[in-house]
Each structure stands twice: as C-alpha cells, then as structure tokens.
Amino acid sequence: MSTYQVVEKFVSINGEGRRAGELAAFIRFKGCNLQCSYCDTSWANEPGCESERLTEEEILSWIRETGVKNVTLTGGEPLLRKGIHSGGWRLRPMEA
Numbered sequence: 001m002s003t004y005q006v007v008e009k010f011v012s013i014n015g016e017g018r019r020a021g022e023l024a025a026f027i028r029f030k031g032c033n034l035q036c037s038y039c040d041t042s043w044a045n046e047p048g049c050e051s052e053r054l055t056e057e058e059i060l061s062w063i064r065e066t067g068v069k070n071v072t073l074t075g076g077e078p079l080l081r082k083g084i085h086s087g088g089w090r091l092r093p094m095e096a
Contacts, residue, residue, distance in 0.1 A: 002083030004059065005030035005051040007044045007075070011066050025068040027059055029075030044075060056083075 008028040014020055028044055030051040043049060054062075063071055078084065 001055050001057070003053045003055050004081065004084075006054050006059065007049055007051045009059075009062055011068055014070060014072060019070050022070050023068050024070040024072045025063050025066045026072045026074060027063075027078075029073070029078055029081065032076035033080060034076050 006027060007030045009026065011023065011025050014022050014024040028041065030044055030049060032039070032045050035045070073079075
C-alpha cells in the first residue's frame, strides 16, 4: 500500500472553482511539481517542512470522520503522485 507525505489536513470553506463557498475537507501533500508564483503555501515545499506519512486508508478514514463530502487534494498535481491510481483510492462519492 502506498503512503503519502501530508503536511496538512483540515476542513474549511472552499475558496475556488465550481465548489467555492462549500465546506471541504482538504488534504495538502508535501512537495509540489508546479511552483506557481502566486502560491500561498510555498512553505509546504521546503525540505525540512514537517509532515506525516499516511496510508491511503488513514487519509480516507480521516475524510470519513469529517463527514464532509467535498474533498480537495492539493500540493501540486496530486493525481501525478505514485500509487494514487491504484489501491484504496476511491475518487468518487463515498458512502457515509
């Protein structure tokens, strides 16, 4: 099972895109492949940035515990991360 370096997980109001204004569970992965000039979380790309290594199941369990259905994966292009297309990830609506 793959593990992922996660620097933050929190629930907040989504501020961008089609779901702006909705409650969302955010998972911010460590590191970023984009390095956008307007990034407000560049600290998450620093080599010494504190993070926790979590399995897919640990992340999904935390999401279920929040009760929030809108999930935002962030930290560059999360879908390019090794192993994210296999294993326990269910990138579809989850049953409560």
